[in-house]
Amino acid sequence: MRGPLDSARAVVAAARRLYAFDPTAIAELDELDRRLDGPLRIALVGSVKAGKSTLLNGLLGERIAPTDARECTRIVTRYHYGATPSVRGLLTDGTPALLPAQRQPGRLELALQGLSPDEFERLDVSWPAPGIQGVTFIDTPGTISVTEDVSSQTDRFLLPEHGATGADAVVYLLRSLHDSDVRYLQTLHDRTRHGNAAIGAIAVLSRADELGAGRLTAMVSVNEAVERLRDHPALHGVCETIVPVAGLLGTGAMTLRQSDFSVFRSLATRHPxxxxxxxxxxxxxxxxxxxxxPSERVRADLVDRFGMYGIRLALAAVRGGVDDAGELAEELLRRSGLEELRRVIDVHFVQRQSELKAHSIVLAVHRFVRSRPVPGSDEIVVMADEHMAGAHTFAETRLLGRIAARRLHLSADLADELERLVGGHGGSPECRLGVDGQELSAQELLDLAIHHLQRWRELTVNPLVDHETYRAAKTAERSCETIIVTLMGREHRASVTFG
Structure with missing residues (x-):
C-alpha cells in the first residue's frame, strides 16, 4: 500500500515532467519535493501578546525565543535542532545573512546587526535543544498587530496567494475567544482545505494562569472554560482540540535550578x-x-521566570511535602499543562506528519497547475484530488476533537475505545488496539483488529444510532481496516525477509 509521502512524490514528479520546459517551475517543484523529506513544520500563531514565544520556549525546553517587544518578534523565525548554535537570516531580496547570537544569563539574545525587521523574510535558529529534534517550530508575528505590515507577514507565510503554506500544522493561541480568532481559524481552514484534508490545527488557551488571576485554583476555572470552548459551535471543524497551558510556568519548571528550590524552601518556612x-x-x-x-534581584528573577502563579504553586508544593528540586520541577510542569500539550502535538501532528506534509505539498502543486495551466495539467489536478480524497487521517483528527468535546452519545468505555482506535493514544497498531507493551503474535493482533472492526461495523448498520455516532462508527471502521492492512503488510514483509 502506497503511503501519503509516496503519493505526494508521485504528484510532484508528474508535475515536473509536465513543466520540464520551464526552469522556474522546476525550481519551485524541486523545493516542494525537498520539503517532503524535511522535518514537520509547526507554526505558533495568535494575536500580539498571546504568549507564542513563551509557549515556544516551554516546548523547546530553553529560553531561546525572545518574549518581549523587541524587533526580532516581528519576523517569522524558524527553530531547528542543530549541534552548533547559529542564527541565519534571509533578506527579502534573497540575500542570506549570518547573525550573531549571544547566550545571556537565562536567555538567547538575537541582534539584527543594524538591519530593519522589514528587510527580513525570515530567521533560522539552530540550537541544541532536545525539544526541536525532528520538528521545526515556527514563531510568527501577531495576527493582529498595531501595524498592518507586521501582521501581514504571518498571512504571507501561512496563507500565500501562490505556492505552499509555510507550515504543515498550526498551534493557535487564544487568550479568550474573540471574533478575530474565530475568523482567522476559519480562514486558515478554508484556505488550506481540499477534499477531506486541511492543515492540522489545535488551539491553546494560553497564559492560563493569568486568566485565573494567578490564584492557586486558576487551572480549575480555566479547565472549565476550555470545556465550554470545545463545545463552541464556531470552533467545530476548524480546530481539532483545545488545551489550556500556563506557558511561563512550564518554562520555569523546565529550567528550575537547585538554587531556585532553596529560595522557595526558605520562603515556605515563613509564617503563612x-x-x-x-x-x-x-x-x-x-x-x-x-x-x-531573598534579594530584590533574586525575587525579580523568580517573577520573570515563574510568574506569581508559579511562585504560589511552588510554595504550596514545598509546604505539602515536596523536598527536592527535581520533584518540584515535575509537579510544576504537570500543573502547567505543557506535558499534555506535548502529548496532543505528538498524537495530532508528529504521528501524522507524513499525511500533514503530503497535504501541504499536494495542495501547493494543485494550486500551481491551476494557476499555470498547460496541456495535460488537468491530469495533475485529478491526481491531487484523488490524494486528498483518500486522506483518512484527517477524519480521525476531526473525530478526536468531537470526542474531546463530548459530542458523541457513547458510553465512557466505548468512547475510550474509539479514541484509542483512531490514534488518540498513539499511531501504532498496538497502541490503537490497546495492547502496547504486550507480547502478542501477529495472528492475535489481527484477530483483535477484526473483532474491533466487526463491533464498529455493527453500529454503522444499526438504524437506531444518531448521525454523529454513525459518522464516528464509519471512521472507526475505516481505521480498523487500515490497522488490518498494516498488520498484513507487516506480516508479508516478515515472510519475505525470513522466507
Missing amino acids: DETRQLMISAERFLATPDDEL
Whole structure:
C-alpha cells in the first residue's frame, strides 16, 4: 500500500515532467519535493501578546525565543535542532545573512546587526535543544498587530496567494475567544482545505494562569472554560482540540535550578500570614523591604521566570511535602499543562506528519497547475484530488476533537475505545488496539483488529444510532481496516525477509 509521502512524490514528479520546459517551475517543484523529506513544520500563531514565544520556549525546553517587544518578534523565525548554535537570516531580496547570537544569563539574545525587521523574510535558529529534534517550530508575528505590515507577514507565510503554506500544522493561541480568532481559524481552514484534508490545527488557551488571576485554583476555572470552548459551535471543524497551558510556568519548571528550590524552601518556612501578605501582588513581592527575604534581584528573577502563579504553586508544593528540586520541577510542569500539550502535538501532528506534509505539498502543486495551466495539467489536478480524497487521517483528527468535546452519545468505555482506535493514544497498531507493551503474535493482533472492526461495523448498520455516532462508527471502521492492512503488510514483509 502506497503511503501519503509516496503519493505526494508521485504528484510532484508528474508535475515536473509536465513543466520540464520551464526552469522556474522546476525550481519551485524541486523545493516542494525537498520539503517532503524535511522535518514537520509547526507554526505558533495568535494575536500580539498571546504568549507564542513563551509557549515556544516551554516546548523547546530553553529560553531561546525572545518574549518581549523587541524587533526580532516581528519576523517569522524558524527553530531547528542543530549541534552548533547559529542564527541565519534571509533578506527579502534573497540575500542570506549570518547573525550573531549571544547566550545571556537565562536567555538567547538575537541582534539584527543594524538591519530593519522589514528587510527580513525570515530567521533560522539552530540550537541544541532536545525539544526541536525532528520538528521545526515556527514563531510568527501577531495576527493582529498595531501595524498592518507586521501582521501581514504571518498571512504571507501561512496563507500565500501562490505556492505552499509555510507550515504543515498550526498551534493557535487564544487568550479568550474573540471574533478575530474565530475568523482567522476559519480562514486558515478554508484556505488550506481540499477534499477531506486541511492543515492540522489545535488551539491553546494560553497564559492560563493569568486568566485565573494567578490564584492557586486558576487551572480549575480555566479547565472549565476550555470545556465550554470545545463545545463552541464556531470552533467545530476548524480546530481539532483545545488545551489550556500556563506557558511561563512550564518554562520555569523546565529550567528550575537547585538554587531556585532553596529560595522557595526558605520562603515556605515563613509564617503563612506573612507569606499571604507578601504574595498579594508582584509589586508587593518585589518591593517589600525585609532583610530575611531573598534579594530584590533574586525575587525579580523568580517573577520573570515563574510568574506569581508559579511562585504560589511552588510554595504550596514545598509546604505539602515536596523536598527536592527535581520533584518540584515535575509537579510544576504537570500543573502547567505543557506535558499534555506535548502529548496532543505528538498524537495530532508528529504521528501524522507524513499525511500533514503530503497535504501541504499536494495542495501547493494543485494550486500551481491551476494557476499555470498547460496541456495535460488537468491530469495533475485529478491526481491531487484523488490524494486528498483518500486522506483518512484527517477524519480521525476531526473525530478526536468531537470526542474531546463530548459530542458523541457513547458510553465512557466505548468512547475510550474509539479514541484509542483512531490514534488518540498513539499511531501504532498496538497502541490503537490497546495492547502496547504486550507480547502478542501477529495472528492475535489481527484477530483483535477484526473483532474491533466487526463491533464498529455493527453500529454503522444499526438504524437506531444518531448521525454523529454513525459518522464516528464509519471512521472507526475505516481505521480498523487500515490497522488490518498494516498488520498484513507487516506480516508479508516478515515472510519475505525470513522466507
